[in-house]
Amino acid sequence: MAITYYKRFRMEIDLDGSLTPPVLLPPFTWTQWEESLVDQHAEVKYLSFRGEIDACVFPCLGDRHGCQRLMREIRRKPGFLSAATWLISSPDGFVGTVQGVMDRGPIGAIQNIGVVPEYRGKGLGQSLVRQALEGFYQAGLRRAYLEVTAENSAAVRLYRAVGFRRAKTLYKAVDG
Template sequence: AWIALDARAFAGHWGSGSLTREDIVALLQRPDFDPEGLWFAEIDGKLVGQAIARYNTRGPKVRGIPLGRIDDVAVLPAYRGRGIGRALVLAAMGYLWRRGCRIIELTVDAENVHARRLYEALGFIEVGQLHWYRYALG
């Protein structure tokens, strides 16, 4: 269900539909993974959203304070606009705050206007842009 949610929620975005079982196993084995930092939203028994929060006390720091990261915030298209994404991000922010993180980073596709508006409404500010390049061999 997690792989299907990821594929449908990120359809049309960079890297869409690329989550595999191997990716999930690798995530669960990362030193910065904590199961308490993983959320799924469910409505009537159906998985409709997800978010992951990560931090590493031995990893990057800002003025000695662990840097938090929110990844893979996703909501199925039919369930968007109901506050699910907002609730997931707020849960992730609270989790990171309780673990001592005072700066949180995330990335979002530039064309994902709705997600960008959500993050800005929650107080996130754009600090830079990444440019991804791809070359197909064959």
């Protein structure tokens, strides 16, 4: 079996209170974290990542049950931060998700940002990132990071537009 290596960037941002607050225009609304919404987060994650490069890097993202297991694992992390975990609702249902945890440092770690394909290009990804960063800031954290697959140029551009800068280049080995 061949091994494929995917280039990933660790991107970081300082949280000094000067970030632009999240904006969400109608008909979209925020839905705060609630334990009862774990499956909805998993479903939006699955719909957002299936067929995308990240489902090759992390196969669980391309599998509905894998997303459910992943969401439950994120929820059980000791640093899970409900203030950095959100859904975006539309009249058609949930269309965006983000999860955040407090990592060692302490530093905020964005776990996943997903927007259902039909809703991309509407600024929802940027709003999710900013909402998670606001949650980290309100929790007293002053730095945050995320990791992104280098081939996902739209995501890299989005994170740079918010203010993230590449801190490190990593390689993820995946059995082919």
